[in-house]
Amino acid sequence: MxxxxxxxxxxxxxxxxxxxxxxxxxxxxxxxxxxxxxxPELILEALQALEERQAEAQAATATAVLANERDTLERDPNAPVLGNLEGDITVVEFFDYNCPYCKRAMPEVDALLAEDGNIRLVMREWPILSEGSAFAARAALASRKQGKYAELHNALMGMRGKVEADTVLRVAGEIGLDLDRLKADMQAPEIDEHIATSMRLAEALGFNGTPSFVVGDQLVPGFVEKAQLSEIVTSVRASE
Known part of the structure; x- marks a missing residue:
C-alpha cells in the first residue's frame, strides 16, 4: 500500500x-x-528496490562476462599459472602486492593447492593501491622471462610493510634475477596488456577490491579461508 x-x-x-x-x-x-x-520508510523502500535492481543488473553482466571471457580468464597465455598446469579446476585470483588481505589469503590459497593437487591457479596482477603496487606487478610479470615468477611473487607477498620500487628490486636481486634485464622486460607491451586486461575483467565482473577470485561461475570477492575455497572448488567440480 x-x-x-x-x-x-x-x-x-x-x-x-x-x-x-x-x-x-x-x-x-x-x-x-x-x-x-x-x-519516511518509503525512502528506504525505494533505495532497497534500487539496490536490488542494480544487483540484478550487475549479476546479469557478470554472467555474460563469464560466458564471453572464459578463455581470457582461464587460458590467457599472458597470465602466470601456479599449481597444477593441467588441473581440472581453474581458480583465478585478482590481487595487489600492497593488499594486506591478499597477503593473508596467500597461505590459505597455498594450503588449498597443497591439499588439492588438481587446481590451476591463474594469477591476475591487479595493481590498484599505489605506484609501488604497479611497479611490483610489472616486475613480477617481467620475471617470467627469467623463470622466476613464483619465487618473486612469493617473496613480495611475504614482505612486511609497503612494497615500493626499491624494495622490489632488492628482493628481485636477492632471489637471483638479472636486474638490468628485469627493468628492460618490465617495459614490454605484454606487461601493459596483462594489467589492462585485469582492470577490464575486474570492472566487468563487478569486483571493487582485492583479493577477488573466480572459480567456475562463482565470484568470490574479498579474503577467503582455505575451507571455504575448498567447498567452492568441490561444488564447481561436481557441477562440471
Whole structure:
C-alpha cells in the first residue's frame, strides 16, 4: 500500500497531464515532501528496490562476462599459472602486492593447492593501491622471462610493510634475477596488456577490491579461508 502511494505521488504528473499542467512545480514538490514526511520508510523502500535492481543488473553482466571471457580468464597465455598446469579446476585470483588481505589469503590459497593437487591457479596482477603496487606487478610479470615468477611473487607477498620500487628490486636481486634485464622486460607491451586486461575483467565482473577470485561461475570477492575455497572448488567440480 505504501509503495503504491509513493508510486502514485511520483507518477501522477505523467498519468494526468492535463491536471499536472495546472499544478505548479512547487506544489508538486510540496506533495512529494508531505508524502515522504508522513511515510519516511518509503525512502528506504525505494533505495532497497534500487539496490536490488542494480544487483540484478550487475549479476546479469557478470554472467555474460563469464560466458564471453572464459578463455581470457582461464587460458590467457599472458597470465602466470601456479599449481597444477593441467588441473581440472581453474581458480583465478585478482590481487595487489600492497593488499594486506591478499597477503593473508596467500597461505590459505597455498594450503588449498597443497591439499588439492588438481587446481590451476591463474594469477591476475591487479595493481590498484599505489605506484609501488604497479611497479611490483610489472616486475613480477617481467620475471617470467627469467623463470622466476613464483619465487618473486612469493617473496613480495611475504614482505612486511609497503612494497615500493626499491624494495622490489632488492628482493628481485636477492632471489637471483638479472636486474638490468628485469627493468628492460618490465617495459614490454605484454606487461601493459596483462594489467589492462585485469582492470577490464575486474570492472566487468563487478569486483571493487582485492583479493577477488573466480572459480567456475562463482565470484568470490574479498579474503577467503582455505575451507571455504575448498567447498567452492568441490561444488564447481561436481557441477562440471
Amino acid at each position: 505504501k509503495s503504491l502511494l509513493l508510486a502514485s505521488v511520483f507518477s501522477f504528473q505523467v498519468a494526468l497531464p492535463s491536471f499536472a499542467q495546472e499544478v505548479s512545480d512547487e506544489r508538486i514538490k510540496a506533495l512529494v515532501a508531505e508524502a515522504l514526511r508522513e511515510n
